[in-house]
Amino acid sequence: MNPIALTWVLVGKDLKIEYRSRQAYLTTVFFALLILVIFNFAFDPGSPATREAAPGILWVALLFPGIIRLNRSFQVEMEEGTLYGLILSPADRGVLFLGKFLANWFLLIVVDLLVLLAFVIVYNFSFSVQLLWIALLIVLSALGFSAVGTLLGAMVSTIRTREVMLPVLLFPIILPIILPAVNGTQEILLAQEIQSLGRSVELLVAFDVIYLAAGFVLFDYVVAD
Amino acid sequence: MPDPSVPLLRLSKVTKRFGVIRAVWNVDLEVSQGDSLAIFGPNGAGKTTLLRIIASLTQPTSGEIEFAFKGDNQSRNRVGYVSHLSLLYNELTGFENLLFYARLYDIQEAHDRAAEMLAKMGLEGARNQRTGEYSRGMKQRLTLARALLHEPQLLLLDEPYTGLDQHGSRLFTEVLRGLKQEGRTILLVTHNLGEGLELCDRVMIQNRGELVFQARGEHLDKSGFEKLYFQAVEEGGER
Amino acid sequence: MIPLYFLMVLALYGAFLYAPTEREMGEVQRIFYFHVGAAWNCFLAFFGVFLGGVGYLITRKQSWDHLAASCTEVGVVFTTIVLVTGPIWARPIWNTWWPWGDPRVMTTMVLWLIYVAYLMLRSSLPEGETKYKYCAVFGIIGFLDVPIVWFSIRWWRTIHPVVITSSGAELEPEMIHALFVAVIAMTVLCVTLVMLRMAMRLNSSMAEEVTDAVQRV
Numbered sequence: 001m002n003p004i005a006l007t008w009v010l011v012g013k014d015l016k017i018e019y020r021s022r023q024a025y026l027t028t029v030f031f032a033l034l035i036l037v038i039f040n041f042a043f044d045p046g047s048p049a050t051r052e053a054a055p056g057i058l059w060v061a062l063l064f065p066g067i068i069r070l071n072r073s074f075q076v077e078m079e080e081g082t083l084y085g086l087i088l089s090p091a092d093r094g095v096l097f098l099g100k101f102l103a104n105w106f107l108l109i110v111v112d113l114l115v116l117l118a119f120v121i122v123y124n125f126s127f128s129v130q131l132l133w134i135a136l137l138i139v140l141s142a143l144g145f146s147a148v149g150t151l152l153g154a155m156v157s158t159i160r161t162r163e164v165m166l167p168v169l170l171f172p173i174i175l176p177i178i179l180p181a182v183n184g185t186q187e188i189l190l191a192q193e194i195q196s197l198g199r200s201v202e203l204l205v206a207f208d209v210i211y212l213a214a215g216f217v218l219f220d221y222v223v224a225d
Numbered sequence: 226m227p228d229p230s231v232p233l234l235r236l237s238k239v240t241k242r243f244g245v246i247r248a249v250w251n252v253d254l255e256v257s258q259g260d261s262l263a264i265f266g267p268n269g270a271g272k273t274t275l276l277r278i279i280a281s282l283t284q285p286t287s288g289e290i291e292f293a294f295k296g297d298n299q300s301r302n303r304v305g306y307v308s309h310l311s312l313l314y315n316e317l318t319g320f321e322n323l324l325f326y327a328r329l330y331d332i333q334e335a336h337d338r339a340a341e342m343l344a345k346m347g348l349e350g351a352r353n354q355r356t357g358e359y360s361r362g363m364k365q366r367l368t369l370a371r372a373l374l375h376e377p378q379l380l381l382l383d384e385p386y387t388g389l390d391q392h393g394s395r396l397f398t399e400v401l402r403g404l405k406q407e408g409r410t411i412l413l414v415t416h417n418l419g420e421g422l423e424l425c426d427r428v429m430i431q432n433r434g435e436l437v438f439q440a441r442g443e444h445l446d447k448s449g450f451e452k453l454y455f456q457a458v459e460e461g462g463e464r
Numbered sequence: 465m466i467p468l469y470f471l472m473v474l475a476l477y478g479a480f481l482y483a484p485t486e487r488e489m490g491e492v493q494r495i496f497y498f499h500v501g502a503a504w505n506c507f508l509a510f511f512g513v514f515l516g517g518v519g520y521l522i523t524r525k526q527s528w529d530h531l532a533a534s535c536t537e538v539g540v541v542f543t544t545i546v547l548v549t550g551p552i553w554a555r556p557i558w559n560t561w562w563p564w565g566d567p568r569v570m571t572t573m574v575l576w577l578i579y580v581a582y583l584m585l586r587s588s589l590p591e592g593e594t595k596y597k598y599c600a601v602f603g604i605i606g607f608l609d610v611p612i613v614w615f616s617i618r619w620w621r622t623i624h625p626v627v628i629t630s631s632g633a634e635l636e637p638e639m640i641h642a643l644f645v646a647v648i649a650m651t652v653l654c655v656t657l658v659m660l661r662m663a664m665r666l667n668s669s670m671a672e673e674v675t676d677a678v679q680r681v
Contacts, residue, residue: 001328001331006328006329006331009325009328009329013314013317013325016316016317016321017314017316017317020316020317020355021316076314076316079315080310080311080312080313080314080315081308081310081311081312082312082313082314084282084306084308084310084312085312085313085326085329085371086329087282088280088281088282088301088304088306089301089326089329089330090301090302090329090330090331091329091330091331148605151601151605152602152605155598155601155602158594159588159589160588161588165584165585165588168581168584168585169581169585169602171577172574172577172578172581172606172609173578173605173606173609175574175577175613176574176609176612176613176615176616176617177612177616179616179617180616180619196619199619203612203615203616203619206612206615207612210608210612211605211608214604214605214608218601218604218605221521221597221600221601222597222598222601242592242676243590243591243592244590244591244592245591245672247676284593286592286593
């Protein structure tokens with residue numbers, strides 16, 4: 001089977017499983033909404049200061065469901081040892097990575113966009129074309145996040161303390177993309193004129209390219225024993 | 226065709242260490258085409274690790290492992306592995322599971338092959354049922370179907386009888402006996418003497434990582450073997 | 465060992481006696497010699513982690529993992545030195561402990577987080593090839609992050625208030641001499657520590673092999 005078809009088989013399998021166990025997925029979405037609401041309570045609701053901090057809050061609310069998503073992605077494969085089933089097959093490891101990564105990316109984008117929708121409402125921003133720019137930042141950062149996350153998620157899946165190990169390993173690595181993401185969002189939502197959005201996008205793309213390539217190459221070492 | 230003169234699999238001085246613990250210790254083993262071999266041993270004897278090494282799921286710390294598959298060195302295509310986990314997705318139906326693995330193994334006419342294997346294991350009735358809802362016996366048969374999808378020459382079985390009731394065990398043994406008659410090479414690992422002795426021509430005992438005893442079934446007094454087993458295990462001292 | 469002691473004493477002499485007191489910053493500026501010396505060695509050590517990781521994945525020789533592991537430990541120690549000496553120097557000079565937004569400070573902090581995470585990963589894995597491989601992979605990923613961290617903070621900073629203008633005026637020749645000696649001394653210290661840790665690891669894996677051989681007989 002050619003690699004592209006096989007990738008789609010893998011993605012289709014993951015999406016089908018997520019759809020059938022959608023309870024877990026919905027819980028993740030709900031958790032993200034909770035974070036948004038908690039921050040709104042923690043700061044003075046509706047005050048200018050909260051509005052200033054809103055872009056940061058949005059990205060925190062996107063980060064945590066991301067971690068849950070990635071943990072779940074390999075938890076599914078560990079339950080019945082299916083990860084070994086994948087490894088034992090003659091399928092190329094890079095393709096296995098791509099399949100897992102694409103599924104994670106897609107599922108993450110869907111949660112993230114729902115969170116964005118809720119964010120606009122809870123924090124009283126207006127629906128405008130500019131949200132598309134934020135959506136672009138989300139799609140790009142979710143790409144890098146899923147790429148490193150899929151690699152690290154596979155790695156920690158056999159460790160007993162994986163739930164906490166994944167964020168401990170992943171957060172320091174993705175720290176640098178939080179800056180451009182939050183900053184870009186701030187500009188889109190609050191600034192008078194847009195100056196450095198292009199740079200934010202550039203940096204996110206650079207991060208995405210580097211870690212997608214690294215994941216593709218290194219995944220083999222992570223799953224093969 | 227089975228050719229017993231050519232070893233299908235040869236292990237020499239294979240050792241696997243986890244830190245200071247030696248799970249597999251100095252194992253020499255030859256398996257010929259058409260062999261049916263059972264490795265017995267108490268819990269923690271290193272049987273599963275040995276099987277994982279043969280399945281290429283884990284690398285030995287030292288020692289050599291050679292396969293002699295004809296015309297194809299890709300051992301992954303030639304080995305079927307039944308672990309104590311099912312390697313099946315609970316959220317997918319029996320058919321979907323097989324179809325997925327058939328595609329992963331790049332099998333032509335994956336649909337037909339998956340349907341054929343379901344029929345062979347007597348699971349047509351549960352074709353569209355999620356495997357999470359399968360009984361233990363059904364699941365075990367589906368696991369075997371999954372392992373056999375790509376027609377492996379060597380079948381590795383890790384404690385396949387765990388959790389099966391009398392009826393399930395019997396059914397499962399029937400299926401395995403059929404495979405044996407087809408000339409497939411079977412390597413079974415278990416701590417349960419009964420089923421292994423019934424099925425296999427060669428037996429071995431592993432204790433504390435080492436292979437401490439081996440014999441061919443024809444020369445073996447099956448009732449005496451139990452005595453021998455406990456003796457061997459006690460001599461080594463249980464971990 | 466002897467040259468190391470000699471160099472360290474020389475570096476101390478250079479920093480505290482030989483170099484003149486900085487006109488504006490005063491005595492506290494003397495910490496700069498060790499701060500810079502340690503900072504350069506962080507990058508050296510973490511490059512060692514990257515190298516050890518790549519080496520291990522290619523050759524599967526345990527000695528590469530020894531290199532990576534030892535470099536991480538020493539690198540984290542040196543990064544900690546940088547992060548401790550930095551604020552001591554920064555507080556009286558810039559009136560802030562932590563100049564968020566300075567690319568060097570932030571990069572160092574992110575590096576510290578990454579490699580402490582590396583050590584946590586190491587300690588949560590059982591001994592064996594899997595551990596070496598995972599650590600190699602994480603060491604590589606971590607090092608790939610360095611340029612991204614750098615640019616991220618640099619660019620981000622351009623639109624934020626700049627806390628620090630320039631890190632120092634022209635240095636006196638004596639200061640340059642002292643700095644030179646301090647950097648050399650710290651580098652030798654770093655390399656020596658890495659070698660000591662590697663030797664220790666080598667010894668313990670040799671001891672294991674001997675135990676094995678004895679048991680085999």
